[in-house]
Amino acid sequence: MKIGVLGFQGAFLEHERHIQQLGHQAVDVRYIEQLDQIDAIILPGGESTTMGKLLDRTGMKEPLIAKIKAGMPAWGTCAGMILLAERIENDSVKHLGLMDITVRRNAYGRQIDSFDTECMIPEVSSEPIPLVFIRAPFVTEVGSGVKVLCEVNGNIVAVRQGHLLGTSFHPELTNNLSFLRYFISMIEK
Ligand code: GLN
Numbered sequence: 302m303k304i305g306v307l308g309f310q311g312a313f314l315e316h317e318r319h320i321q322q323l324g325h326q327a328v329d330v331r332y333i334e335q336l337d338q339i340d341a342i343i344l345p346g347g348e349s350t351t352m353g354k355l356l357d358r359t360g361m362k363e364p365l366i367a368k369i370k371a372g373m374p375a376w377g378t379c380a381g382m383i384l385l386a387e388r389i390e391n392d393s394v395k396h397l398g399l400m401d402i403t404v405r406r407n408a409y410g411r412q413i414d415s416f417d418t419e420c421m422i423p424e425v426s427s428e429p430i431p432l433v434f435i436r437a438p439f440v441t442e443v444g445s446g447v448k449v450l451c452e453v454n455g456n457i458v459a460v461r462q463g464h465l466l467g468t469s470f471h472p473e474l475t476n477n478l479s480f481l482r483y484f485i486s487m488i489e490k
Contacts, residue, residue, distance in 0.1 A: 447462045
């Protein structure tokens with residue numbers, strides 16, 4: 302399987318390493334033509350404002366929206382989830398706007414902008430999963446077609462809507478591959 306990772310900025314190499322560890326091909330996506338060569342796409346963590354601008358400037362935004370709307374599975378981690386969201390509570394822009402969720406950027410504030418924890422997510426793994434949050438958003442509202450996979454301290458941090466997956470945290474910065482396995486099972490369906 303060929304899994305693309307949007308390679309403009311942020312933690313894309315870490316995702317690519319995990320994809321290769323599971324025996325799949327990772328494609329660093331930077332050009333529109335590459336969208337036709339992949340089975341799915343991961344939108345990595347980084348800075349959503351910067352990635353959003355680059356999506357606009359490269360002309361990739363509309364073709365990417367079309368591809369995902371046509372059924373290409375997509376997983377956004379952290380800033381990537383912000384790119385997928387239909388509504389951003391504390392930003393005046395909307396990027397891809399594909400997932401029926403409202404997100405709050407930098408939701409944990411300055412005092413605790415980064416932290417690690419663990420969570421049992423039965424749909425994803427039978428073992429607890431380590432979660433790494435870095436200036437993370439969380440989800441403040443979900444539409445009726447969205448399944449909440451995980452909450453931490455009452456805040457929604459992982460969601461699925463059909464072929465779309467969003468996580469506030471960074472599985473690619475741990476050595477736990479459960480979320481990537483889960484995403485691959487979504488692609489195989
Ligand atoms: N704070 C970043 C944003 O709002 C997201 C941080 C991350 O991806 N680790 O875009």
